[in-house]
Amino acid sequence: MRRIPASVAHVILLLVLFPPVAAAQTTTQPSTTLPLSSVRGNPWIVGGGSATTLLGDCTGCAADTYIHSGGVLAIVGGSLTHRTDVGGEVFFVPTKTAAGDPIRTLYVMGTFQFRPWQSSGFFMRVGSGMAVVRNWLGSVEAGERVFTSKAFALGLGAGWEWRLTPRFGAQVFGTQHAAALGDLTGNRGTVENVMGNFWSVGAAVVIR
Numbered sequence: 458m459r460r461i462p463a464s465v466a467h468v469i470l471l472l473v474l475f476p477p478v479a480a481a482q483t484t485t486q487p488s489t490t491l492p493l494s495s496v497r498g499n500p501w502i503v504g505g506g507s508a509t510t511l512l513g514d515c516t517g518c519a520a521d522t523y524i525h526s527g528g529v530l531a532i533v534g535g536s537l538t539h540r541t542d543v544g545g546e547v548f549f550v551p552t553k554t555a556a557g558d559p560i561r562t563l564y565v566m567g568t569f570q571f572r573p574w575q576s577s578g579f580f581m582r583v584g585s586g587m588a589v590v591r592n593w594l595g596s597v598e599a600g601e602r603v604f605t606s607k608a609f610a611l612g613l614g615a616g617w618e619w620r621l622t623p624r625f626g627a628q629v630f631g632t633q634h635a636a637a638l639g640d641l642t643g644n645r646g647t648v649e650n651v652m653g654n655f656w657s658v659g660a661a662v663v664i665r
Contacts, residue, residue: 495536503532505661526552588636
């Protein structure tokens with residue numbers, strides 16, 4: 458039997474060894490990117506602060522006195538799906554009227570947050586509930602007596618979240634909170650359709 462030339466033997470050997478080598482080189486490596494999606498059932502905790510501008514308005518009021526202050530935000534809840542969260546929100550804004558009288562506003566709301574794209578940090582947030590306001594008439598009428606009122610509350614916002622570790626992250630947000638206090642009776646009679654608007658820009662830490 459004729460012997461196989463050495464060059465042919467080398468080619469046959471390469472063909473036998475090449476497929477395993479190619480398969481090993483093309484194996485997909487696991488991604489090290491932290492997922493932005495939530496794990497269903499995990500807790501959702503947000504805590505941070507904001508720079509807030511508020512404006513009081515009513516029927517017949519000038520509604521041109523803007524007051525600048527800070528706010529404290531806290532949300533505690535859980536993840537419903539990979540892109541949705543629901544929880545209870547507390548938003549507190551302490552400030553003063555132009556005359557130096559204190560105004561205290563506390564929002565207590567149910568909040569829903571949604572991320573349209575699982576691979577993106579963009580989110581939208583909406584909430585509704587109740588606001589407890591002390592001395593709000595002082596923001597629209599000077600010299601009014603101090604009392605505490607309750608109001609229907611609504612919150613809308615959006616922002617961006619970064620996942621720093623699998624369970625810890627940070628976010629920036631912009632929100633508008635509104636409180637509809639209705640008609641309030643003050644020193645000078647009834648003030649109709651009293652409203653409070655709060656515009657905020659802030660940052661918070663996130664635990665999932």
